[in-house]
Amino acid sequence: MTDASPIARKDWMAVLAKAAPARLAALMPDLPPHTTLRNPETGAVMVRGRVSATGAPFNLGEMTVTRCSVRLEDGAVGHAWVQGRDKAHARRAAIVDALMQTGAAAAMRAHIIAPLAGEAAAARSQRAERAAATKVDFFTMVRGEDQ
Amino acid sequence: MYVAVKGGERAIDNAHAWLAEERRGDPAVPELTIAQIRGQMTLAVNRVMAEGSLYDPDLAALAIKQARGDLIEAIFLIRAYRTTLPRLAGSNPVDTGAMTVDRRISATFKDLPGGQVLGSTFDYTHRLLDFALMAEGSEVPSGASAPATPGPMPHVTSFLNRDGLIETAPPSDTTPPDLTREPLELPADRSLRLQAITRGDEGFILSMAYSTQRGYGRTHAFVGELRIGTVAVEVDIPELGFAVEIGEVELTECETVNQFKGSRTEPPQFTRGYGLVFGQSERKSIAMSLVDRSLRWKELGEDFTGAPAQDEEFVLYHCDNIQATGFLEHIKLPHYVDFQAELELVRRLRAEAQAMQEAAE
Numbered sequence: 001m002t003d004a005s006p007i008a009r010k011d012w013m014a015v016l017a018k019a020a021p022a023r024l025a026a027l028m029p030d031l032p033p034h035t036t037l038r039n040p041e042t043g044a045v046m047v048r049g050r051v052s053a054t055g056a057p058f059n060l061g062e063m064t065v066t067r068c069s070v071r072l073e074d075g076a077v078g079h080a081w082v083q084g085r086d087k088a089h090a091r092r093a094a095i096v097d098a099l100m101q102t103g104a105a106a107a108m109r110a111h112i113i114a115p116l117a118g119e120a121a122a123a124r125s126q127r128a129e130r131a132a133a134t135k136v137d138f139f140t141m142v143r144g145e146d147q
Numbered sequence: 148m149y150v151a152v153k154g155g156e157r158a159i160d161n162a163h164a165w166l167a168e169e170r171r172g173d174p175a176v177p178e179l180t181i182a183q184i185r186g187q188m189t190l191a192v193n194r195v196m197a198e199g200s201l202y203d204p205d206l207a208a209l210a211i212k213q214a215r216g217d218l219i220e221a222i223f224l225i226r227a228y229r230t231t232l233p234r235l236a237g238s239n240p241v242d243t244g245a246m247t248v249d250r251r252i253s254a255t256f257k258d259l260p261g262g263q264v265l266g267s268t269f270d271y272t273h274r275l276l277d278f279a280l281m282a283e284g285s286e287v288p289s290g291a292s293a294p295a296t297p298g299p300m301p302h303v304t305s306f307l308n309r310d311g312l313i314e315t316a317p318p319s320d321t322t323p324p325d326l327t328r329e330p331l332e333l334p335a336d337r338s339l340r341l342q343a344i345t346r347g348d349e350g351f352i353l354s355m356a357y358s359t360q361r362g363y364g365r366t367h368a369f370v371g372e373l374r375i376g377t378v379a380v381e382v383d384i385p386e387l388g389f390a391v392e393i394g395e396v397e398l399t400e401c402e403t404v405n406q407f408k409g410s411r412t413e414p415p416q417f418t419r420g421y422g423l424v425f426g427q428s429e430r431k432s433i434a435m436s437l438v439d440r441s442l443r444w445k446e447l448g449e450d451f452t453g454a455p456a457q458d459e460e461f462v463l464y465h466c467d468n469i470q471a472t473g474f475l476e477h478i479k480l481p482h483y484v485d486f487q488a489e490l491e492l493v494r495r496l497r498a499e500a501q502a503m504q505e506a507a508e
Binding site for chain 1: 201255267291298326379384396
């Protein structure tokens with residue numbers, strides 16, 4: 001078991017959860033042998049906000065989520081909670097989570113986690129650049145008494 | 148005499164088959180895809196997610212297609228679907244201060260850290276029909292880009308907080324009441340009111356907010372800040388023992404800054420109204436924050452003027468368009484027996500009235 005500190009695991013699980021299912025499937029077309037500990041199950045998570053952004057929590061509304069747990073042949077257990085209703089996405093994410101705790105971690109990171117994280121960052125910064133172009137530059141008009 | 152009747156099955160089947168045909172429209176015109184609705188009718192999708200109270204753009208797009216564009220019918224479909232989903236967890240409260248912002252404006256401060264970012268807005272358009280959109284296959288429009296300076300975009304109210312000029316909203320970690328689990332009972336606390344309003348009908352909440360602006364429960368609101376963007380949703384995963392981001396949602400948040408004279412217990416300071424809605428739902432979130440502020444009259448020691456927007460029962464019991472349309476539209480369904488009884492009663496009363504008149508003559 002390597003590379004499974006909670007902080008690192010949080011990060012890769014987040015990358016897998018937010019990945020587009022088709023993109024993850026393209027990066028990982030074949031699944032290694034595994035047993036299913038919990039079949040992919042779609043349900044809802046109640047998303048909460050805070051009153052006035054910082055106060056008491058309130059229920060904003062639900063989102064669809066699919067979860068799945070698997071065990072690899074070497075015993076590594078992987079979990080996934082991913083946004084949406086794609087059961088193949090949840091299974092794939094759980095398998096990658098398990099592989100990230102094995103000797104395959106470096107290869108998984110290089111071929112799956114890093115590309116997904118890079119693409120997400122690129123999409124994010126492209127959107128930020130669009131937003132930046134709509135930032136207002138105020139300037140003061142020349143007033144009559146200045147002339 | 149009560150007579151049970153059956154029938155209409157063939158008529159109903161045929162009505163539904165015709166509905167499917169009408170939904171499809173002219174077969175010579177290409178069929179709408181879910182991806183088209185999701186990608187090009189985004190604000191309709193957002194409204195269905197907000198009022199359907201389920202964030203899933205594909206399902207909202209499907210509901211809009213199935214409902215032939217009737218958004219309340221689409222919201223009904225989503226509400227029905229969500230009841231079939233097991234509740235896996237409640238998320239940690241989202242951090243809107245860490246939002247990846249597409250749009251962020253303030254009507255109260257011109258120069259603020261992070262600046263005024265317009266985003267993709269209808270504001271400042273001339274509201275003239277663009278006939279160029281009638282021609283299909285024109286080139287793909289693209290917006291401009293500018294170097295983005297990553298940095299914090301603090302909430303506007305946090306500057307006012309520093310001087311004590313505005314009320315604070317101290318954090319807590321209580322589990323909020325949930326009207327999808329327990330019937331909505333009054334008096335409702337602010338958390339429960341916000342849940343009801345954020346899934347409430349946009350038109351109803353808009354009209355309630357507008358009524359406060361016109362003087363029915365005046366609250367003198369300024370839009371301190373309006374921001375639209377995405378936030379990560381984090382859930383404590385029981386099998387792991389720590390929290391993981393399981394996805395992202397787009398939200399619109401509005402914070403209003405409102406006048407307040409002060410009371411025996413509170414110094415004069417600004418007060419706040421809050422709106423937070425799924426998707427890009429600007430009108431709804433502004434309206435929500437006005438109605439939220441209006442409903443806080445008791446907590447802030449203000450007078451109840453009898454305005455509808457101050458009346459918690461009136462607002463919360465009438466803002467849900469699925470409850471409203473369910474009760475409203477059921478009166479078109481067969482009421483033959485009820486009406487038969489009414490008919491009998493009116494006939495008897497008329498006969499009695501006639502008999503009394505004749506006796507008097």
